[in-house]
Amino acid sequence: FLGIVRATLVNLWHGKVGQGASTLTQLAIRNITYRQMRTFIPKITEMINALRMERKYSKNDILEFIANQFYVNANGRGLYIAAKYFFSKEVADLSLIENAFIAGAFKGPNLYNSNFYKVEDKKKQAYERAMARKGYVITNMEKNGYLSEAEAAAAIGEPLVFRFSEFTFDAKAPEKTKVKIE
Numbered sequence: 001f002l003g004i005v006r007a008t009l010v011n012l013w014h015g016k017v018g019q020g021a022s023t024l025t026q027l028a029i030r031n032i033t034y035r036q037m038r039t040f041i042p043k044i045t046e047m048i049n050a051l052r053m054e055r056k057y058s059k060n061d062i063l064e065f066i067a068n069q070f071y072v073n074a075n076g077r078g079l080y081i082a083a084k085y086f087f088s089k090e091v092a093d094l095s096l097i098e099n100a101f102i103a104g105a106f107k108g109p110n111l112y113n114s115n116f117y118k119v120e121d122k123k124k125q126a127y128e129r130a131m132a133r134k135g136y137v138i139t140n141m142e143k144n145g146y147l148s149e150a151e152a153a154a155a156i157g158e159p160l161v162f163r164f165s166e167f168t169f170d171a172k173a174p175e176k177t178k179v180k181i182e
Contacts, residue, residue, distance in 0.1 A: 023050060024059070024062055024063060024066060025050040025053050025054050025062050026046050026047065026050045027066060028050075028053065028062050028065050028066050028069075029046050029049045029050050029053060030046055031066070031069055031070070033046070033049075066106075067079045068080075070082075070106050070109075071109065072085055072109050073085055073109065073110070073113070073116075079091050079102065082102045082105070082109070083098075083102070084165060085164065085165060086098070086101070086102065086105075086113075086162055086163075086164065087162065087163050088163040088164075088165040089163075096138075096147075096151075096155050097134055097138070097155050097158050097160060098160070100134045100137040100138050100141070100155065101130060101133065101134045101137075101160055103137050104130075104133035104134055104136055104137040105130070105133065107133070111126065111129055112126055112129050112130035112133055113126055113130075114126040114127045114130070114162065115162065115164045127160070130160055131159070131160060134155075134156075134160060135156045138152050138155045138156050139152065139156070
């Protein structure tokens, strides 16, 4: 709440939306409505709809929704697609660093996707961004008590090994394209 108030005051002071203070629920609403404009009226509407969504769904349900609809690439959206595309694995088979990469890649998967680029320099830059983003997630996991200092140090030093796959779904796509967050 304080972040939203702070961002609103700064934005009002500057006369435009320059700072965000979105909650996960607001992110879910923005992804549903594909809001592009950064103006006050859509942001207020987004906040109202987020409150409505929070009354109807639990935080786990909202997190599950976000995890299953973030853009990965032309193959689709969500954790299942990300696991298949980046690592040729099922979600349950992902390692700590693979999970950390995917969590960090929510921000913009193609920024960290060396397979997206054709020029070798760009591929290398994308890989370096992916490693930095993975490190960011691992560091935050340690700060929040999910990993020990030793586990975090080992994971940060471990390279990402992508196993990009091109795949398609047949007309009878499996139901497990959605991932249940427990």
